[in-house]
Amino acid sequence: VGVSASQASSERAEWVERARRTLAEEGYRAGEARSAVIDVLGAEGGCITAEEIVSRLGRGGRTVGVASVYRALALLCELRLLQGTDIGEGSVRYELLGAKREHHHHLVCDHCGRTVPFEDRGLESAIEGVSRRVDYSVAVHEVTLRGSCPSCRRRAGVDS
Amino acid sequence: VGVSASQASSERAEWVERARRTLAEEGYRAGEARSAVIDVLGAEGGCITAEEIVSRLGRGGRTVGVASVYRALALLCELRLLQGTDIGEGSVRYELLGAKREHHHHLVCDHCGRTVPFEDRGLESAIEGVSRRVDYSVAVHEVTLRGSCPSCRRRAGVDS
DNA sequence: CTGAGTGCAAACAGTTTGCATTACT
């Protein structure tokens, strides 16, 4: 359906390794919190919120302060290893950025909140077209599609 | 540039009138706060945050509690007179919904926060295409383009 | 009159910041 599921785990492992390397190269230390956050991001493959990371870490026995998680996320964004997008749920979801700089967007279920990524070449080129035409110089873009996921639609009868 | 400026004031006046009528028809009372919020929305033509409405009201001498503003906005959204979109600034921007159900999206300046609406047929059809293809049933969509507005670009030299 | 609507202040959620402590390198 033009929808990409989560990346292969090899890809995610590669991201983790690249993140560590980049951090080191840039002179940042590998502290407990930072490493833990990178591990979770790698394990999850992105599309995750700060809170989800904190709770996942807590469950895994690694107690990490929220502040450190936010600081780690901010740093990874700054180093272009991660990108945060506000899908309008009140919290930001973070996506791994690969070398391929793939653009994907989000499909959000208004009922259960289930969020899945998708990508579409036609959409990208339409956006490129608009970007060229407007007087802002566009650096990034975000697209969110909202509706009902298959299971909520089935469960609730009519959609939306 | 395919960018629509703000609607004609007649259109906004029409919206105000329709909002009042709809509210009355649905059995809601026309209290001070509610009316004031509708007036501001009509005067601004949309693309405004709750806080902006509060401060605009304050400046105009009408003291309205934040809570009432949020409640009025929620009600208008429920009645499909208004649509809130989270552009990722931390606050939600509200747009008047006309009978024409026009789709516009946002161009946000990452430096000064200046937000302008735009519309693009090609983008809409690309989105319709994706919507048809995915397994969610898509009800609404939001697109945000981020970058530098002309004046920030001029002021800061290089963009983004 | 009477309850819908309002304002205030307190509560909340997500995120950020100050600061003393910890632990990479």
Place this chain on the structure above:
DNA sequence: AGTAATGCAAACTGTTTGCACTCAG
């Protein structure tokens, strides 16, 4: 050793809620 990184708690922002008061119908 020395400083970057961390954790805690307190601050902050945008939004929501509880509750007594008020005013539109």
